Amino acid sequence: MTLSEKTWVGIGLAGQFFFTMRFVVQWIATERKRRSVIPESFWYFSIFGSLILLVYSLYRKDPVFILGQAFGSTVYVRNLFFIHKEKKDAAA
Template sequence: MTDLLDYLHDVFVIRFDAWVVLGFIAQGLFTMRFVVQWIASERARKSVIPVAFWFFSIGGGVLLLIYALYRRDPVFIAGQALGLVVYVRNLYFIAINRRRASAGN
């Protein structure tokens, strides 16, 4: 039990710095995308992905990528970088479809 308490103290107290704060903020933004999606889907009574989902994805993804670069974690870096491409591409599709819809009206 002492080993577990020592580990938790090391991780959450001794190593706690501004980078960890950035990581928690980034994770909070990233988590908000699920909250936004869940609320929108509950209201619509079907699966919905609102535009805010992609903005939270980009915000959290960029900050998590910065955090991963600082931590020098190649798996985390690759995962966040690839995710950002997908999030930006989805916003691009949304913008294109909105332009087409407004041009058709």
């Protein structure tokens, strides 16, 4: 017996939800401290990887990966904002 396509999409969405929650937890921690709590290079790799995967997922027309990669990019850019703000404030 095989699972239906809708069931697999549901499984994929559930997996994406749990994967995304690690970024939500990190994002909340960063917002509370008003600075990034992860090294800067992590965010650059995350942005580039996320954009590449978003393009791939659009090509594949995969709603699970499209949703996950689109949300993640927002978090990555926000953390880079805090890093650059902190550097600017420290230089002043």
